[in-house]
Amino acid sequence: AQTVTQSQPEMSVQEAETVTLSCTYDTSENNYYLFWYKQPPSRQMILVIRQEAYKQQNATENRFSVNFQKAAKSFSLKISDSQLGDTAMYFCAFMKHGAGTNAGKSTFGDGTTLTVKP
Amino acid sequence: NAGVTQTPKFRILKIGQSMTLQCAQDMNHNYMYWYRQDPGMGLKLIYYSVGAGITDKGEVPNGYNVSRSTTEDFPLRLELAAPSQTSVYFCASSYSRGTGELFFGEGSRLTVL
Numbered sequence: 001a002q003t004v005t006q007s008q009p010e011m012s013v014q015e016a017e018t019v020t021l022s023c024t025y026d027t028s029e030n031n032y033y034l035f036w037y038k039q040p041p042s043r044q045m046i047l048v049i050r051q052e053a054y055k056q057q058n059a060t061e062n063r064f065s066v067n068f069q070k071a072a073k074s075f076s077l078k079i080s081d082s083q084l085g086d087t088a089m090y091f092c093a094f095m096k097h098g099a100g101t102n103a104g105k106s107t108f109g110d111g112t113t114l115t116v117k118p
Numbered sequence: 119n120a121g122v123t124q125t126p127k128f129r130i131l132k133i134g135q136s137m138t139l140q141c142a143q144d145m146n147h148n149y150m151y152w153y154r155q156d157p158g159m160g161l162k163l164i165y166y167s168v169g170a171g172i173t174d175k176g177e178v179p180n181g182y183n184v185s186r187s188t189t190e191d192f193p194l195r196l197e198l199a200a201p202s203q204t205s206v207y208f209c210a211s212s213y214s215r216g217t218g219e220l221f222f223g224e225g226s227r228l229t230v231l
Contacts (some may be wrong), residue, residue: 003127006160035216045208045222075135091160095218103177104149104212110160 004026004094004101006109013082014117019102021068021077021112029102032056033095034068036043036077039111040088049073052097061086089113120144124209124223131199131230139226140141140192149212150192151220152176152184154205159209167192168214199230 002024013019025034036048051059051068058066063083067076070088090113095106121142131137143150148169153161153176163176167186181203182194193213196203206227210220 035219037220043206043225045220047209047219050217050219086200093220093222095212104164104214105166105174106121106149106210106212106218107163107177108153108161113158 002029002094002096002105002107004092004107004109006092006112008112009110010113010115010118012115013079013081015084017082018078018080019114020081021079021090021092021114023075023077023109025073025075025092025094027073027094027098029094031097032067033097034075035074035093035095036064036066037091037093037108038086038088039091040085045091049077079114084116084118087114088115122209122211124226126208126226127224128227129229131196131228133199133201133230134199135199136197137196137228139196139207139209141194141223142190142194143192143209143221144190144213145211145213145221146158146189147211147213147221148189149214150186151190151210151212152180152182152194153208153210154178154203155225156199156205161203164194164207181194196228201230204228 092109152164165184
């Protein structure tokens with residue numbers, strides 16, 4: 001079974017500073033995707049960044065970057081130059097890619113509530 | 119583009135009543151999902167489907183049923199509603215040959231009294 005663990009229920013950061021959110025996962029699969037989603041108070045889920053497991057290079061999207069450690073099954077999100085609009089709940093998610101049992105099954109962690117302080 | 123559409127957005131049920139949450143997507147996605155989110159908590163997978171006629175259980179399927187007769191629609195049926203089913207329900211879809219990103223509906227808030 002695939003599981004996703006986010007060990008930090010809440011975090012806060014000062015505006016313009018950098019924060020890192022942690023995520024670990026457990027799977028026996030080799031072919032999968034990892035994601036970070038953002039859920040602001042509006043409740044709408046927004047994709048922040050994605051990583052394909054076969055790629056060694058860490059994904060980057062503007063101020064957001066990941067540290068993907070496949071052997072350690074770790075997938076942390078770094079937010080640089082934090083902005084007030086980054087205040088939200090952040091979810092780490094796993095999806096098995098390809099075919100076979102559990103293909104397409106997408107599992108989420110319990111989330112980290114991030115507050116950016118002015 | 120409509121994307122993923124869920125109805126209703128809000129519903130109050132009495133204990134023991136049944137209802138169906140509707141979900142439709144117009145992106146020709148083969149994967150579809152139902153999650154529930156309790157207050158301040160993460161998303162728990164109820165059921166998912168990898169294509170029309172194929173459904174599979176997620177982490178918390180008890181008390182729910184689904185069907186997938188078309189690519190576009192993935193209704194979630196609640197039988198004999200219980201207070202423990204009070205939650206926000208999200209439908210999502212994805213494309214198996216795409217990026218893996220899930221596209222979410224706006225959610226349906228269900229209260230069982």
